[in-house]
Amino acid sequence: MIDQGGLWIGTERQGISYFNKQKVRFENFNTKNSLLPHNEVRDIFYAPDGHLWIATNGGGLSKMDTESKSFINYQHLPNHTSGLVTNSIYSVYEDREGILWVGTYAGGVCFNSAKNDKFELIKHLTYNSNSISDSQDPKCLPRP
Template identity: 30%
Template sequence: MKQLLLFLICNLTFLLTAQGNSAEIPPAVMFKQLSTTEGLSNNSIRSIYRDKRGFLWVGTESGLNKYDGYSFQQYYQNNSDLPDDAISEIFEGPDDNVWIRTSSGYSIYNYKTGKFDNDYKPILDGLQIPSKNILRMGKTSKNEFWAYDYSKLYIRSMDNSSIKAYPLAVEKISSLYIGVQFIYIMYSNGTLYSISKQTSEVKEIAIPAIYRPLLENHEPHIYIDQNESLWVYTFQNSLLLHKNSFTQ
């Protein structure tokens, strides 16, 4: 009986140890390279977006690509109605079509026609968003469509059709992020502001003076993670700043 009990204990110990070790072993991760050899229009990628239909859209310095998991379909100015080949941003608009930002303006890929349409003004007018002098547009994860011009930011909730406008400073905006409670705006001169979506109160978020020269005219961008922590980074130098609710 003692030998049987010892045998069971040894086997149980072995199983628990094996399970513990297996949990520590990371799963194998498979990578597949996708480049011009596989049909990508250009290896310098500016934007990646997966739409609701499962297609992966890849915007590059030269051409837009739609990937179905097997092959790329390439779109250029000379084989479509895209206003330019340099693609900087891709998202799904209020019409559930794919909106593409190029260096020469926006274009909308219509899934029903399979063609691009560069006239987005009727859609904005239908959303009660002034379509004149629009500089940037986008859509949040909370199903909010936004656009801004030289003086105001317009946010329209696609769930309840409400729309609200927030005043902006006239300085050039380098990056904008719309969170759940606040809007964060980074200007090219390195200043950073937050706007309360509820009260429209504007506050400057102080950045240490030592970092300001590294931000000014260096394309400063912002990102808000799932913990509502703020990240500031630049494209042209190795600067990364982080701020959470407790420390700077």
């Protein structure tokens, strides 16, 4: 994921790294040196407002302020009906309208259209042929 000054890289076991092209060096963020909740990063999305969305497998979803290097974490809470349905997040994408789409493992697709901490769920319903076809491992990608 490229921003104006460098390249963001999500890793399978070591969190995220930022390559600063001007300084020609890496800066690493993981569970030991930051508030990133899990080191297994499945997807990243650099939003137009400068925040980095980080999908982790086991730690939920993180929003990183790339200026201050601070994190806000969104995680599944049992018995919480307006949050993430799982902490296994496989994809994240923000569309042109600013809606955040979150693909989960075996939980369906969550979305947030109000820019708050509440997520709504879209999942496969076996009795409804108009529902999403499968909830196992959805990916959120822009339409060309």
